[in-house]
Amino acid sequence: MRAPYGLNILDNCLTCPVREEHIFCNLSVQAGQRLNDIKSTAVYPKGAMLFIEGQQPRGVFVLCAGKAKLSTSSREGKTIITKLSDAGDVLGLNSVISSRPYEVSAEMMEPGQANFIPRESLLQFLKDHGEVALRVAEQLSRNYYTAYEEIRTLGLATSPSEKFAKLLLSWSTKSTQNDGSSPVKLTLTHEEIAEIIGTTRETVSRLFSEFKKKQLLQLKGSTLLIRNRPALEKIVQS
Amino acid sequence: MRAPYGLNILDNCLTCPVREEHIFCNLSVQAGQRLNDIKSTAVYPKGAMLFIEGQQPRGVFVLCAGKAKLSTSSREGKTIITKLSDAGDVLGLNSVISSRPYEVSAEMMEPGQANFIPRESLLQFLKDHGEVALRVAEQLSRNYYTAYEEIRTLGLATSPSEKFAKLLLSWSTKSTQNDGSSPVKLTLTHEEIAEIIGTTRETVSRLFSEFKKKQLLQLKGSTLLIRNRPALEKIVQS
DNA sequence: AATTGCTTGTGATCACCATCACCGGTGCAC
DNA sequence: GTGCACCGGTGATGGTGATCACAAGCAATT
Numbered sequence: 448m449r450a451p452y453g454l455n456i457l458d459n460c461l462t463c464p465v466r467e468e469h470i471f472c473n474l475s476v477q478a479g480q481r482l483n484d485i486k487s488t489a490v491y492p493k494g495a496m497l498f499i500e501g502q503q504p505r506g507v508f509v510l511c512a513g514k515a516k517l518s519t520s521s522r523e524g525k526t527i528i529t530k531l532s533d534a535g536d537v538l539g540l541n542s543v544i545s546s547r548p549y550e551v552s553a554e555m556m557e558p559g560q561a562n563f564i565p566r567e568s569l570l571q572f573l574k575d576h577g578e579v580a581l582r583v584a585e586q587l588s589r590n591y592y593t594a595y596e597e598i599r600t601l602g603l604a605t606s607p608s609e610k611f612a613k614l615l616l617s618w619s620t621k622s623t624q625n626d627g628s629s630p631v632k633l634t635l636t637h638e639e640i641a642e643i644i645g646t647t648r649e650t651v652s653r654l655f656s657e658f659k660k661k662q663l664l665q666l667k668g669s670t671l672l673i674r675n676r677p678a679l680e681k682i683v684q685s
Numbered sequence: 686m687r688a689p690y691g692l693n694i695l696d697n698c699l700t701c702p703v704r705e706e707h708i709f710c711n712l713s714v715q716a717g718q719r720l721n722d723i724k725s726t727a728v729y730p731k732g733a734m735l736f737i738e739g740q741q742p743r744g745v746f747v748l749c750a751g752k753a754k755l756s757t758s759s760r761e762g763k764t765i766i767t768k769l770s771d772a773g774d775v776l777g778l779n780s781v782i783s784s785r786p787y788e789v790s791a792e793m794m795e796p797g798q799a800n801f802i803p804r805e806s807l808l809q810f811l812k813d814h815g816e817v818a819l820r821v822a823e824q825l826s827r828n829y830y831t832a833y834e835e836i837r838t839l840g841l842a843t844s845p846s847e848k849f850a851k852l853l854l855s856w857s858t859k860s861t862q863n864d865g866s867s868p869v870k871l872t873l874t875h876e877e878i879a880e881i882i883g884t885t886r887e888t889v890s891r892l893f894s895e896f897k898k899k900q901l902l903q904l905k906g907s908t909l910l911i912r913n914r915p916a917l918e919k920i921v922q923s
Numbered sequence: 924a925a926t927t928g929c930t931t932g933t934g935a936t937c938a939c940c941a942t943c944a945c946c947g948g949t950g951c952a953c
Numbered sequence: 954g955t956g957c958a959c960c961g962g963t964g965a966t967g968g969t970g971a972t973c974a975c976a977a978g979c980a981a982t983t
Contacts, residue, residue: 519833521841522922529836545826550833573822577815584811584818587825588783594832595757595788598767601839602883603759605941607970636930645840647971652932684760843971845940875961885941890962 478576485568490560497538497553497561504542504549506565510534513559514634517551518642528642529597531556541587543569556634601645604683610644611654612682615664619673631671716814723806728798735776735791735799742780742787744803748772751797752872755789756880766880767835769794779825781807794872839883842921848882849892850920853902857911869909 474482488511491497497508500519510532517530517538529551532538542549543566573580604610619629637651644651658664663679665672673679712720726749729735735746738757750772758764767789770776780787781804811818842848857867873881875889882889896902901917903910911917
């Protein structure tokens with residue numbers, strides 16, 4: 448089965464490769480089947496907005512393939528990226544449960560696919576399946592936890608270099624090889640990195656220069672290599 | 686019934702005055718009764734720590750009387766206050782549900798009383814009462830929402846004056862009288878205000894001076910009066 | 924190859940706010 | 954009373970990072 452944007456469509460949750468990590472999976476057979484029935488699926492190009500900050504929640508999106516970025520903006524146009532989402536993530540859950548507007552916008556960073564579960568259907572489903580509601584609560588509390596890490600870095604980590612070092616470390620720990628090195632494929636622009644750590648494009652550019660000069664990292668094409676992890680950790684906790 | 690610190694002990698949730706606002710109230714009779722059985726209550730002096738950031742969660746606290754502040758600190762001692770809690774609030778819920786360490790510390794700002802529900806009892810209770818789990822999920826998503834407002838102010842509002850104005854407005858809207866004025870009783874020190882908006886004590890002091898000179902606000906003893914709300918709103922959105 | 928648009932590097936400048944320092948006030952305990 | 958701890962006001966200073974400006978690199982399209 449072929450789809451737009453060169454993707455293969457995943458048309459059944461029960462056979463989805465990211466099934467294991469997914470909060471709506473490993474359900475009882477009938478619950479899983481019912482969920483599979485009420486969802487619809489769609490394919491999105493790069494740049495597509497799944498939803499926009501301030502909108503009334505229509506439902507949740509389950510990212511099946513591709514990456515998305517969640518961001519919030521001020522009226523003057525300043526933007527911060529609060530999360531990068533991968534396949535398996537559930538987007539918009541908080542807004543649907545609390546019946547408040549989406550608190551962020553979700554934009555596809557590459558072509559991908561997402562399942563959509565309408566608000567009403569989900570709420571009814573949760574009422575019928577109390578055991579799943581507790582898992583939703585667990586997911587929400589995890590979201591809350593990461594929100595607090597964001598608060599800590601924004602509010603406590605003072606200098607841009609500290610936040611930058613922190614970001615680099617969080618990337619590299621996710622991708623550590625057995626030889627200790629941890630190459631990271633850079634897919635973000637300096638501008639986007641700046642929006643993550645709450646600074647400007649220019650400062651990010653200068654930070655890259657500075658860290659390269661200090662031998663903390665190395666760039667091969669778009670692949671980033673951490674050269675001196677202890678030094679980075681020292682910058683973070685300083 | 687008299688208690689330490691000049692408080693009257695509230696010994697039964699079913700007759701508690703803040704019952705209505707409380708997520709664990711308006712339950713079915715048997716659920717409410719069971720919850721009343723598994724909770725214990727205690728009275729705390731000013732400065733008491735209900736729990737401390739990083740601890741494994743022992744359970745949730747339901748604030749019955751008094752105010753508490755939630756804060757998180759960095760190793761170097763910088764602290765931010767993330768929330769001020771009143772009677773009726775449930776503290777530590779996220780950590781218990783997600784089984785992660787408390788992400789904040791909770792300190793009593795004045796003498797008060799709190800009910801304690803042990804972790805295991807609560808989780809078992811939620812498993813037995815799926816309908817309450819959904820309400821817990823709703824509460825968690827509301828928490829998440831306020832966390833995002835915190836993220837927005839920390840990450841998007843650039844200048845201290847902007848955050849200060851924002852804080853003043855949030856206080857005054859909670860206490861607007863029918864004549865349009867909105868006196869606020871100031872119970873926080875400059876230091877604490879600084880920890881809320883992420884700046885220093887000195888800057889807060891200077892902001893008070895500046896805003897007074899600009900006729901934006903007025904101080905009568907410890908009562909704060911907003912004199913020019915539109916101007917404050919303009920500072921916020923600027 | 925040329926054009927266009929987006930991204931990145933880097934210099935110069937400057938406002939802002941954290942920091943340090945010090946003093947006066949107020950309440951509290953002894 | 955005296956001492957102590959905390960709180961609030963205010964000056965001086967300096968570093969830091971945002972901002973502006975411009976050039977150069979790179980990719981896609983025609």
